Amino acid sequence: MSIATDQRPVILTGDRTTGPLHLGHYVGSLKNRVALQDTCQQFLLLADTQALTDNAGDPEKVRRNVLEVALDYLAVGIDPEKTTICVQSGLPALAELTLLYMNFVTVARLERNPTIKDEIQARGFGRDIPAGFLCYPVAQAADITAFKATLVPVGEDQAPLIEQTNEIVRRLNRQIGRPVLPEAKALIPDMGRLPGVDGKAKMSKSQGNAIPLSATPDEIRDAVRRMYTDPNHLRASDPGTVEGNVVFTYLDAFDDDRATVEELKDHYRRGGLGDMAVKRRLEEILQTLLAPIRERRAALAQELDHVQDVLRTGTQRAKELTQATLDELREALGLFAL
Amino acid sequence: MSIATDQRPVILTGDRTTGPLHLGHYVGSLKNRVALQDTCQQFLLLADTQALTDNAGDPEKVRRNVLEVALDYLAVGIDPEKTTICVQSGLPALAELTLLYMNFVTVARLERNPTIKDEIQARGFGRDIPAGFLCYPVAQAADITAFKATLVPVGEDQAPLIEQTNEIVRRLNRQIGRPVLPEAKALIPDMGRLPGVDGKAKMSKSQGNAIPLSATPDEIRDAVRRMYTDPNHLRASDPGTVEGNVVFTYLDAFDDDRATVEELKDHYRRGGLGDMAVKRRLEEILQTLLAPIRERRAALAQELDHVQDVLRTGTQRAKELTQATLDELREALGLFAL
Structure with missing residues (x-):
């Protein structure tokens, strides 16, 4: 047309x-x-x-x-x-x-x-x-x-x-x-x-705080592990802050199950939810999102x-x-x- | 090539x-x-x-x-x-x-x-x-x-x-x-x-002091007549100044007969040479220069x-x-x- x-x-x-x-x-x-x-x-x-x-x-x-x-x-x-x-x-x-x-x-x-x-x-x-x-x-x-x-x-x-x-x-x-x-x-x-994984305002390759679309499973895992959370949330039992917490920002952006995300936020605020548990959920979501993109990208790079x-x-x-x-x-x- | x-x-x-x-x-x-x-x-x-x-x-x-x-x-x-x-x-x-x-x-x-x-x-x-x-x-x-x-x-x-x-x-x-x-x-x-015909530093269409290559014989004559000379050279018998006198600047630029131009300058400086006489010489030179250009231009404008x-x-x-x-x-x- x-x-x-x-x-x-x-x-x-x-x-x-x-x-x-x-x-x-x-x-x-x-x-x-x-x-x-x-x-x-x-x-x-x-x-x-x-x-x-x-x-x-x-x-x-x-x-x-x-x-x-x-x-x-x-x-x-x-x-x-x-x-x-x-x-x-x-x-x-x-x-x-x-x-x-x-x-x-x-x-x-x-x-x-x-x-x-x-x-x-x-x-x-x-x-x-x-x-x-x-x-x-x-x-x-x-x-x-x-x-x-x-x-x-x-x-x-x-x-x-x-x-x-x-x-x-x-x-x-x-x-x-x-x-x-x-x-x-x-x-x-x-x-x-x-935001970047370090919590800085903007994800950017030059800042080293980005997860590229071609990231390998290991790179995704590492990036999520070092993600900025609440620096005062030292033990799982402590109450934590969700605002400015990159893991929750990413869940808001990538997790389609809104109800579960809201439950997790409440739990985190009350205390009793560890960073690692939330990060594991986010990692799984990102791995699921990026795996087919990475595979298509690799196949296209051959052509x-x-x-x-x-x-x-x-x-x-x-x-x-x-x-x-x-x-x-x-x-x-x-x-x-x- | x-x-x-x-x-x-x-x-x-x-x-x-x-x-x-x-x-x-x-x-x-x-x-x-x-x-x-x-x-x-x-x-x-x-x-x-x-x-x-x-x-x-x-x-x-x-x-x-x-x-x-x-x-x-x-x-x-x-x-x-x-x-x-x-x-x-x-x-x-x-x-x-x-x-x-x-x-x-x-x-x-x-x-x-x-x-x-x-x-x-x-x-x-x-x-x-x-x-x-x-x-x-x-x-x-x-x-x-x-x-x-x-x-x-x-x-x-x-x-x-x-x-x-x-x-x-x-x-x-x-x-x-x-x-x-x-x-x-x-x-x-x-x-x-x-310089422009008015003696200003630069000949320019927008200043209205230019003689275009397509100027008609009348336009050429008018332009030379109103050309800036020596404002203190009121009578032909007065001594005149050649420097900054547009008519002589133009003779320097367009008159191939260098010896005659130098003689005219001497005469003008001494007194006894009127502006009109010098302008007539310049006008003839410009008419001779521009006539074939104008004619070729008019012919080309038809094609x-x-x-x-x-x-x-x-x-x-x-x-x-x-x-x-x-x-x-x-x-x-x-x-x-x-």
């Missing part, structure tokens, strides 16, 4: 290709994407160009992880017949749209972007922020609008990026005099970010030609779509065409 | 497509380009993408002037068999290279660029400088390196742009470990900028299909060359390829 006759909403999402995906990605986005591919026209962008904005010194890492992230997608159940998986660097129209949009956004506006401000601080860039990094919200606006996406799943902290996109959209539509580009809505997941084919087909489709948007926009603005 | 087997130096130059070219362009660059096309592999870029960085609100002007500037090129004797004339917006590899290079340049470095500083002031952007304008030196680095140009004719005030290009080249070559991209040299013309063909052929050739550089660089950096 072509994108134009298909009436389902267009959804664009994706990941920077800086490392394999982990459980945080699974609950925060991958699980939703598997569900959304039936009800939306879904595009998944392997964002290798964006990954370079703060990894220019290590392009090999960015390259290698294009296939790693693609394997993760397919392993969790993203179906390339339903979802278009494409590689950002294979879509020249995105670069052209980015340069075009950069003329409609001031430097002062980019510097005010709260997401950028936070990330500059987190990465320690200070004054030496690469121009590409400062401008990546413009590149994201190019990504979103090139697909004419109206739904963009993002974490709550990334909502300002959607606002930036819509500012550009309104600016262009106003100049053109008709709505060539649609505005996009942020789709913020119910579930907040999954990299097939994975490459998936990316080639998806990128070709995305190339035509994004080029069509660029052509339409250039014509609407009255730019030169040969 | 392919660019690789051709041993002549590669030269890249061009013009922002914001208005038809004028006499200032003729002496400052066009005349040299006509000479250089025999000794160099010359590429002329119709820089419509760059023109948008400070004309985003008037894309129609930028579009219209692509053909106007192309007509000027052909009218002054640029030979498309010798020089490749191409349209910047038709070369997606330039946008992709720009985004790539933006990761290797800091915002602080771009803000320190003296050319950018001056132009921000001249255009009154202040804090509201468009991101595209701040980054245009990176886009120029992309242009220059995409063609592997080693010679870049620029005005003296633009030499910092070449330095910015070479910084990017060195940064990339260092990371790659071999000289994939060549450094470029600024080719600064002997002749400084031609716009031919001009479009020239641009299509040149842009296609440039597209292949610039794409080859992008592919080579991406491979050398170890980026992903489908």
